[in-house]
Amino acid sequence: MNDSAFHYVDGALHVEGVPAASLAEQFGTPLYVYSRDALTRAYRAYADACAGRKATVHVAVKANSNLAVLNVFARLGAGFDIVSSGELARVLAAGGKASYTVFSGVGKSAAEMREALEAGVKCFNVESIPELHALNEVAKSLGKKAPVSLRVNPDVDAKTHPYISTGLKSNKFGVAFGDARATYREAHDMANLDVVGIDCHIGSQITEVSPYLDAVDKLLDLVEQIESDGMSIRHVDVGGGLGITYDDETPPDIGDFVRTLLAHFEKRGHGQREVYFEPGRSLVGNAGVLLTRVEYLKPGEEKNFAIVDAAMNDLARPAMYEAFHRIVPVIERKASARLYDVVGPVCESGDWLGRDRELAVEQGDLLAILSAGAYGFVMSSNYNTRARAAEIMVDGERARVVREREEVKQLFASESILPD
Ligand code: LLP
Numbered sequence: 001m002n003d004s005a006f007h008y009v010d011g012a013l014h015v016e017g018v019p020a021a022s023l024a025e026q027f028g029t030p031l032y033v034y035s036r037d038a039l040t041r042a043y044r045a046y047a048d049a050c051a052g053r054k055a056t057v058h059v060a061v062k063a064n065s066n067l068a069v070l071n072v073f074a075r076l077g078a079g080f081d082i083v084s085s086g087e088l089a090r091v092l093a094a095g096g097k098a099s100y101t102v103f104s105g106v107g108k109s110a111a112e113m114r115e116a117l118e119a120g121v122k123c124f125n126v127e128s129i130p131e132l133h134a135l136n137e138v139a140k141s142l143g144k145k146a147p148v149s150l151r152v153n154p155d156v157d158a159k160t161h162p163y164i165s166t167g168l169k170s171n172k173f174g175v176a177f178g179d180a181r182a183t184y185r186e187a188h189d190m191a192n193l194d195v196v197g198i199d200c201h202i203g204s205q206i207t208e209v210s211p212y213l214d215a216v217d218k219l220l221d222l223v224e225q226i227e228s229d230g231m232s233i234r235h236v237d238v239g240g241g242l243g244i245t246y247d248d249e250t251p252p253d254i255g256d257f258v259r260t261l262l263a264h265f266e267k268r269g270h271g272q273r274e275v276y277f278e279p280g281r282s283l284v285g286n287a288g289v290l291l292t293r294v295e296y297l298k299p300g301e302e303k304n305f306a307i308v309d310a311a312m313n314d315l316a317r318p319a320m321y322e323a324f325h326r327i328v329p330v331i332e333r334k335a336s337a338r339l340y341d342v343v344g345p346v347c348e349s350g351d352w353l354g355r356d357r358e359l360a361v362e363q364g365d366l367l368a369i370l371s372a373g374a375y376g377f378v379m380s381s382n383y384n385t386r387a388r389a390a391e392i393m394v395d396g397e398r399a400r401v402v403r404e405r406e407e408v409k410q411l412f413a414s415e416s417i418l419p420d
Pocket of ligand 1: 060062063081104105201203204205239240241242278279280281282317321374375
């Protein structure tokens with residue numbers, strides 16, 4: 001197990017003090033289950049390593065936007081990183097503060113900018129010149145100055161999956177490194193913008209520190225140039241992206257990662273600079289599992305299939321990125337294991353959750369798909385008119401429903417048919 005919040009007691013998987021099987025019995029499957037303790041410990045690892053420095057943590061809401069999850073972080077004093085006005089609404093509903101929130105994203109609409117300015121977000125991470133103009137206009141119409149940071153594309157290779165690598169020249173994100181200095185001058189000249197920072201986000205599931213050090217070096221070179229042009233940069237936002245262990249990856253420990261980066265700022269003579277982190281996956285990924293029940297075992301000539309009640313609509317990562325998630329039995333069996341492809345009921349060959357997994361299972365058994373807390377429920381859909389799973393938060397010996405299972409009738413409640 002990756003995290004002691006998820007562990008076996010006498011062959012039975014537990015989430016903190018609660019047997020996973022009892023959660024499945026009580027709330028049904030598929031079922032997302034989060035551990036408050038695992039969320040808290042991951043957040044504290046960041047916050048403790050930031051203590052005593054002008055460094056702050058902004059939880060990337062996109063990784064897991066359940067209100068209870070956001071609320072756990074808000075209570076710990078977290079800031080947030082949002083990419084839509086929908087995420088802003090969630091942060092506020094969960095007790096987070098707009099003044100601790102940064103607004104990222106490549107395509108913010110004028111309406112979203114207005115809402116965020118009115119709410120008083122801490123900073124807009126702007127990604128293009130047209131976006132600077134749009135924000136300036138919105139701010140002017142409200143008689144405000146919008147705090148901005150430019151997302152610069154440092155053109156470093158984060159050495160991760162191409163779909164989740166964002167810091168290369170070929171990606172749609174950020175202002176090209178070579179254009180950044182001139183873009184800062186342009187931003188500086190806009191009456192309703194207040195240039196306060198610089199940021200980057202080089203990718204996700206990054207398991208080495210070196211791409212970050214390269215990115216920080218490039219950003220600090222730029223900061224020095226921008227400041228020599230007479231503008232002042234308060235903060236440097238290094239984005240998110242720290243990876244987790246899904247299988248045998250060995251990402252740096254959160255505390256070591258933060259300390260290494262902050263030490264690098266010092267080494268470069270920028271120890272007093274405010275530093276923002278925007279972690280998502282490393283806070284929530286290993287704090288959640290997806291429980292599912294085996295509907296049928298289907299032995300085949302080439303493959304054996306374990307058909308389970310969770311599918312690509314519940315957890316899209318395997319289908320989308322060929323992502324690996326460990327799959328373990330909820331109750332361990334002594335029987336000998338066989339190789340199975342663990343697949344869902346959706347009518348697509350891409351609907352698989354794990355391939356060639358050694359499992360000792362029988363029909364009706366429960367399985368836990370691990371490391372499902374990040375980009376799990378948030379990317380789920382209603383494909384095949386499947387109601388989305390319930391979400392549960394375990395806190396010690398207690399378990400609470402933090403999102404009810406959808407009912408099928410909700411899925412088409414807002415649809416209508418032609419009158420004749
Ligand atoms: N900040 C920005 C601007 C981002 O775009 C992202 C993620 C983060 C922070 C948080 O990154 P993290 O710490 O979670 O790596 N759906 C994909 C991951 C997409 C990540 C998008 N951006 C997956 O399931 O692997």
